[in-house]
Amino acid sequence: MSREDPTISVVMINKNCARWIGEAIDSVLTQTYGKLELVVVDDASTDDSREVVAGYAARDPRVVLVTSPVTLYTSGARNLGIERATGDYVSFLDADDRMLPDTLARQLAAFREARARNPRVQLVCFDAYTLSEGGVRVSRYMGTEFWGVVRDEDAPGWALPSTWFFPRAIAARFHPAWLVAEAGPFLDRIKGDGGFSYVGEPVVEYRMRMTSATLEHARNMMRAFAATDATIAAGRGWDDPITPDQVPEPRWADLATWKYGRLAKSAAVNRRPLVALGALALASVAKPGATLRKVAAELRRLVSTPRRTGPGRTETGRA
Structure with a gap:
């Protein structure tokens, strides 16, 4: 330095x-x-x-x-x-x-x-x-x-x-x-x-851990996101915010898309293709357009990223 x-x-x-x-x-x-x-x-x-x-x-x-x-x-x-x-x-x-x-x-x-x-x-x-x-x-x-x-x-x-x-x-x-x-x-x-x-x-x-893709975690995430957005939109300071327990329950489609989208990604990263495909299908039922866009983005990331398979070794996502 x-x-x-x-x-x-x-x-x-x-x-x-x-x-x-x-x-x-x-x-x-x-x-x-x-x-x-x-x-x-x-x-x-x-x-x-x-x-x-x-x-x-x-x-x-x-x-x-x-x-x-x-x-x-x-x-x-x-x-x-x-x-x-x-x-x-x-x-x-x-x-x-x-x-x-x-x-x-x-x-x-x-x-x-x-x-x-x-x-x-x-x-x-x-x-x-x-x-x-x-x-x-x-x-x-x-x-x-x-x-x-x-x-x-x-x-x-x-x-x-x-x-x-x-x-x-x-x-x-x-x-x-x-x-x-x-x-x-x-x-x-x-x-x-x-x-x-x-x-x-x-x-x-x-x-990326499989255990993080749960319905309760999805619900907590959605409410936290909503509370942040609501606080900013209302012009409230962070000394007096709209907190996650004060916002409505998230919609089923939002919950399902987050949970099953996260599960699909985690399963793919951890080489469990059947779990990934099943979760992807459920996410697609909830929000087909958003799910397809996310799949396309994941594929672009995957084919372009060098992967480390062990100390000093790498492979590309094209493997």
Whole structure:
């Protein structure tokens, strides 16, 4: 780096990720950028993942374990992680995902470039690769129209929080009423404070898990999205928002499209074609036009993405 290297705090939220958290931690501790700390917030896990993290903390002073005896959910746990962090900057990573070897170096460089273009920029977000549960890279998260581009205006707010990078000193925090789909309120606050930028380069590997495609999760997601939109449309501040429990139940078509669309994508990533086809058919019944557009977008991503099949090896989506 051309200037004195700042400390970066990687904030990792863990909820029963014993199967994958070791990979996530290793991907942080082996970064080419070395001036870092890893703050792992254990959100009342019931498996042995907390013990896994404690073992790392005993061996490496850069690892800090923060435990919560009660479930805080993503918003509360991330807020706690930011509070306990001591670095100049914060980078998020979920406990089942992986950083690329040079993620932190590229995030810091991109943030400095964004600040040079606009000194008020508060946050930079990026693209990601998608992974199967077994750790095979399959495609990219963002649509092909967002590959290789830099956007300071109209930056896509749906980039994964696991790709975010921002100064710890910013004022924005997550709203605890948003248990899922928590990015919306945070980014709307960021817009008011100076905005955020997007860089179309993957910096993490995001694991697609079959267990996330449930009806209850879909309902919670739809209500959180609706509450965010309603709060912004009403001109309400985030000190007095319209919360997810105050909006109507989502329509069946919206629930079905989200649930079965998500299940189809997760099943395809995890090489379960019959489950993927069945879920795709159900999503098509709910919203045929929207489903076909999403399928076309997924195919474009798939055929264009190099996949990592093991250390040092890649294959293309054309395989």
